[in-house]
Amino acid sequence: MSSSIEQKVHAGVLNDYFSVDCVIFGFDFSQLNVLLVDRVMTDELTGKELFNDLTLTGNHIYDDEDLDAAASRVLFDLTGLQNIYLEQFKTFGAPDRINRENDRAWLAANGRDPDKRIVTVGYYSLLATDKVTLEWKGRNVRWTPVAEVTDLAFDHMAILQEALVALRKNLLREPxxxxxxxxxxxxxxxxxxxxxxxxxxxxxxxxxxxxxxxxxxxxxxxxxxxxxxxxxxxxxxxxxxxxxxxxxxxxxxx
Amino acid sequence: MSSSIEQKVHAGVLNDYFSVDCVIFGFDFSQLNVLLVDRVMTDELTGKELFNDLTLTGNHIYDDEDLDAAASRVLFDLTGLQNIYLEQFKTFGAPDRINRENDRAWLAANGRDPDKRIVTVGYYSLLATDKVTLEWKGRNVRWTPVAEVTDLAFDHMAILQEALVALRKNLLREPxxxxxxxxxxxxxxxxxxxxxxxxxxxxxxxxxxxxxxxxxxxxxxxxxxxxxxxxxxxxxxxxxxxxxxxxxxxxxxx
DNA sequence: CCAGCTTAGTGTTACTTTTACACTTAATAA
DNA sequence: TTATTAAGTGTAAAAGTAACACTAAGCTGG
Incomplete structure (x- = not known):
């Protein structure tokens, strides 16, 4: 894990090909939650809301950034948390993993080529919800009970499911x-x-x-x-x- | 896993950023082996051998190729084997994972930029050595007992070790x-x-x-x-x- | 102050699994 | 026919698993 300074200041160039997606599980004694980000897209002209859905906490990585460090940085950016252990569990790279209309529109609106493939490395972490302050840089991030998540943007539903399997396997083997x-x-x-x-x-x-x-x-x-x-x-x-x-x-x- | 036709004929463009590395374990009742590729580099002018070392079976992937399919294709290219289950175990993406002189020289000689980072997705498979024909397209590929592997090109030694851990964990849980x-x-x-x-x-x-x-x-x-x-x-x-x-x-x- | 509420804490039995350990059997080879 | 080689077998002690119901201790509210 990189130091806090490296996490906060990064001089490199974002790489269009790679991203990390962090599945941040939050435990609160009553249920297992996952940290999700609101993704709202509005029509620039009419101001009408085109869609409003949820994604995992992910982002592209810098060209000179280690994968683990990128996962830590993304987590920091979204939650302000540092020194949290993130476990890499699987990499997702189907060429058509971004193919839904909303996702393509979102990428285009954010200056990315929706036809360019993105390989994403999945990490998960497990936190106590009450240790996380979600009032951080005004990000629209919130806990949702895992049991209530029915749909996510991109292939994030599949990533979440695989993360849960990995988390459970790991919990069975390690304290x-x-x-x-x-x-x-x-x-x-x-x-x-x-x-x-x-x-x-x-x-x-x-x-x-x-x-x-x-x-x-x-x-x-x-x-x-x-x-x-x-x-x-x-x-x-x-x-x-x-x-x-x-x-x-x-x-x-x- | 893709069909044999997809494996053999691929129309896309190799992507410089991504590779797969396959750790092919071979079991022969006396020991556990791993499939390694000879990497020989000779000075173009003098014909003198500059180095001669070993790598895992890996390669870049095509831009429109699924990760799993790429692993299968690489395995096919090197061994002629098809319909072999490959298990993704970890992705390696340290920005400096290619930093040794031999490795940089090798990449340069093969028309690649040694300063460009390569993220590689690790797969392993487990075969019976006697089911594999190594006379295939004249590739210089051979079984080496895992216990005798002391050094490999790039960060392949670390990849091999992680693969072995993953293989053992998996063997303990699944038949x-x-x-x-x-x-x-x-x-x-x-x-x-x-x-x-x-x-x-x-x-x-x-x-x-x-x-x-x-x-x-x-x-x-x-x-x-x-x-x-x-x-x-x-x-x-x-x-x-x-x-x-x-x-x-x-x-x-x- | 005591009755009621809430969660903590405890033991036994039957069954299954683990561990450690050494001799006999059945085939071929010489 | 004997030697060699690997196959195949049983037991006892210890540890672990599974199912199951009541008492204890503190606080609360009347």
């Missing part, structure tokens, strides 16, 4: 969820996280037995305060312990 | 190995496959117990013939049974 929780969290919060992202219900007792085997989930002598029910014990994720005890997953399905 | 075996195979062959690709030793009895649980591995009333030891029972992989009984992997590591 990527702790970034989303407060430093001290309860087991119910952790369980909720898995349920929301994986879209399943988990048994509380079995979940806790599993947690008990993970030595890097350290119980504290500290409880929630100010909740209107029995306060839960707080836990922390010990990254060092995790790294040391991480064993190769060699459990294979033939 | 991708059966393409490499004869239609009827023995359990020892299957075990050997896993050992060679994953680079581990597996216990014979435990392996067989695991196989016994996989209902889509169907034992036949048929044995090996002509071997100088106790003949092994033959098995087939029943893809239909696999597809029907495939269950969601929801076994997560918190």
């Amino acid at each position: 990527i969820g702790f970034e989303l929780l407060p430093e001290k969290f309860t087991l119910s919060q952790l369980q909720r996280l898995y349920e929301v992202i994986l879209g399943v219900a988990l048994d509380k007792r079995n979940f806790r037995k599993k947690v008990a085997r993970m030595k890097y989930l350290v119980p504290l002598e500290e409880k929630q305060m100010g909740v209107a029910h029995k306060p839960a014990r707080l836990y922390v994720f010990d990254r060092d312990l995790y790294e040391k005890n991480r064993k190769e997953l060699l459990d294979f399905a033939i | 991708i190995g059966f393409e490499l075996l004869p239609e009827k195979f023995t359990l020892s062959q299957l075990q050997r496959l896993y050992e060679v690709i994953l680079g581990v030793a597996l216990d014979k009895r435990n392996f067989r117990k695991k196989v016994a649980r996989m209902k889509y591995l169907v034992p036949l009333e048929e044995k090996q013939m002509g071997v100088a030891h106790k003949p092994a029972r033959l098995y087939v992989f029943d893809r239909d049974l696999y597809e029907k009984n495939r269950k969601e992997l929801l076994d997560f590591a918190i």
Whole structure:
């Protein structure tokens, strides 16, 4: 990931062939959301709204810019967030991936050749919605529950779906969820996280037995305060312990 | 994957910005190999050999060509193979990924601008070495044991390593190995496959117990013939049974 | 202050999977 | 007929999975 200065000031030339699209998932304990950008096009003469739809947060990359850095920059431009890990999950390059009328009109209106192919590298990230300030440079960006997204511009619906598959696969293998929780969290919060992202219900007792085997989930002598029910014990994720005890997953399905 | 005609005849223009690199793994029951191309450069005047190294099988893609189709075409051009499944695993786009002297000289000698960045989409495939004929259009392509590859042109060493990680991850989740075996195979062959690709030793009895649980591995009333030891029972992989009984992997590591 | 609300927290049993480990069997070759 | 080679087999202990229902602790409102 590039430094903040590189992210903010970029001297290169935007490259017409490459873009990155970032699928920014936002977790909020009740559902999984995705960051979408309003795309409104109005007729220049009449002022009439031609269409108003949604896209993922993507953009072209600079000619001398690393792919990962470009993804970070785009995320920064849209949200002001920095030092967020973005995972590259797939590259989309069908020659006809931009073929709908709205998309072609949009590109033309923005000074791009709608017939020029664009290969886009997909990244995803997973954030806690409440850590993101969406009042940023007046961009028209907002969280939408993933379950409610039915259509997006370009091939972004397909990109979103692939990102969700990649996110879930990754969550099943790596403890990527702790970034989303407060430093001290309860087991119910952790369980909720898995349920929301994986879209399943988990048994509380079995979940806790599993947690008990993970030595890097350290119980504290500290409880929630100010909740209107029995306060839960707080836990922390010990990254060092995790790294040391991480064993190769060699459990294979033939 | 495109049809064979599309693979052979392509009318478009090669795009200078994009390439695909195919990491073709070859399994031969004794080791895991990778298909590499000799890259020899000689001084035009003196005829002296300037360098002689190895690259992955990659090439630029056509402007109107799908990424997956481009990977298939490159594989076809180099090996004559068709209808081989190629899995996209990662895209490499560091602006300085081509910076070594040999690589720059090579590009210049081949009429390309060494300062122009090239983003390459990585694909891998897994074949049985004995199914591949390397006498194809006189290309200088050959199998090299993965364990013996120490250096490659461009950033191909890094691409190879990432491909191997992706291959192993995939083999642990999906039964991708059966393409490499004869239609009827023995359990020892299957075990050997896993050992060679994953680079581990597996216990014979435990392996067989695991196989016994996989209902889509169907034992036949048929044995090996002509071997100088106790003949092994033959098995087939029943893809239909696999597809029907495939269950969601929801076994997560918190 | 106590009754009610809400979420935290806990244990057992049956079953399945994993791990570690060594000898017998069946074919060909010499 | 014997040697060589790889195939094939069982068990016990430990760990993990799955299903399942009640009590505990704090706050709230009357």
